[in-house]
Amino acid sequence: MKRTNQLNRREFLAAAGAAVSMPYLIPSGVLAAPGRIGANERITMAHIGVGGRGGGLLREIKRFREAGVVNIAAVCDVDENRLARAVKEAGAGVEPYHDYRYILQRKDIDAVVIGTPDHWHGVQMVHSAECGKHIYLEKPACCTIEEGKAMVAAAKKNRVSVQVGSQGRSQPEAYLAHRYLVNGNIGHISRVDCFHYPSPEDNNPVPDSDPPPELDWDMWLGPLRWRPYNRRYCPGSFRWFLESGGGQIRDRGAHVMSCAMWWMGADGTGPVSVEATGTAPTKGLYDSAVLMDVTYTFKNPDWVLTWRQMPKDQLPPAEQRRPDELNRKIRKISRPGYGAIYLGDKGEFIHWGGDGGTWAERKARQWEPPAGAKDVYESPGHMEDWFNGIKTGKKTIMNIEAAVGVANLCILGNLSYILGRKLEWNQARQEIVGDEQARRMMYRPQRHPYHL
């Protein structure tokens, strides 16, 4: 490959010297064609948000570093204890940061992995794109409709590769399920019923207090309106607040409904109406619906998607898998509490999970495609698919447009629940129709300076 901006020896040594002292790395793009990282070159990464799921992503990326695919240049967190742990995890040569914007200023960093709480996703993704970084973003993509629009626009304008962490699409059994369904094995599918166990309740409420010294509460809140610290907000429990995580429908809906949109060929489409009901927690700080029923009506083609958070004893039982069926790709169902039932005019199909664990019903796993059967894209792995996107410009399997489409379903479901009424949605214009209050809630003003 001809490299138009290859470094000469003197420049290389100067850069290497700087890397030792600063310790910055040579941006991969310098060694490749302009604007593109070479096929065999390491991608230089930084991690923003390294606790909880963000910590899991760091450990995952470390495996790619060991395989020679990436470098890890920096880690960032607003919790100093978590940051210190991440530095140890990532090892020597990795620079710690409290403020992610230092990372965005570094020209040597090609890509960022964002594993922060959901209310930061939109802002950090847009900022990263504006600084030319490729992005792996934990799901759900966004918390409001307008955030989603800004994210799609930022990725397009800055031509960065974005992969959103609805990794169910990249699982081996997701491929088998997809292939089974698109070949008409259950006929024309007119309904997909997603099921999930309830969102938790805060059964031990505590009063507001001072934040712990290691936590920068102001920056944890970021774009959210200010409120006093309460131990129930974090870590992890941000998921159970409508403003940040949005409850199970946004947390796992971004997985299960992601599979549904992918397998139904519905990416880029949206419902015409959304109607939700739910059961609110009776006490405590959490406010997302405990039980929930949401109906999304799609037109042209006509189909119905439902999301139901139900009592655990009403969940469909998990398929029992025989030991002889299990191998490296086909595993036991370890999270049977969520998934979806696909209803066709010739039969039904069920899958469990939808995230890092996606399990397809036996008939899809055992189906042998006849000659002439349609095949579907088989992801090499969610991260690998993203790396391909970075290096080739190819759209990722959970690209930002698709991810925002799925997040919008979750957002609209919650909005209908919050407002207690059915909402009409115009997919082409990406807006709610005929409801002034709901339209205002498509957007949430953000605190200065943590804004889109």
Next chain:
Amino acid sequence: MSMNNIKKVSLAAAAAGVMSGVAGAARKKAVDELMAGIRDDSDKVRAEAWLGAGEVGAAAVKPLAKVMSNKDIEVARAAKRGLWKIVRHAGRPGAGNEKRAVVGKLVELLGDEQPVPVRREVLWMLSEIGNRRSIKLIAALLSNRDLREDARMALQRIPSKGAIAALRAGLKAAPEDFKLNIAQSLRQRGVKVRGLPCVKLVPTKKTNVKPL
């Protein structure tokens, strides 16, 4: 006016008075029942109360706001959630009169006599259903150090030219440490702002954690 007509008018007025009195008594009963539920010891009873607050409407706004400062955090929370239910119910399409009535009560809670947390919550409620008449009262809080950021965001969300005008005026009057915030709101509303650069990408916070 003939005696007969005067009698008719008087009878009509009396009937209206009786009707109004009946409606008033029914409203008072609904508010009393709601507030009793909100203050109940049982979280289930409290939840039932706040979940049903929407239809009680404007008459319950001030009583609920008062209980939002209750020392029992769960009672205070139930009152806050009840107030939000009223806002979400009043904002439904076709309920203009109810919405105006609720907004009218909410803006009365923006005064200095109310606790800051209540006023902050009210600002966000007004961001969803506030109208042109509420803009001036919200804008007045742009000079309040505790509430100005929430007031700015509430104005940013109200889709009227009056809200933009209030933000422009607020920018002129704002102290230096708040000008960038208002500039952010104006930009979001499509207004070009000169001399106040966007600082969203400027890092400010250093860590004490050292690399290995």
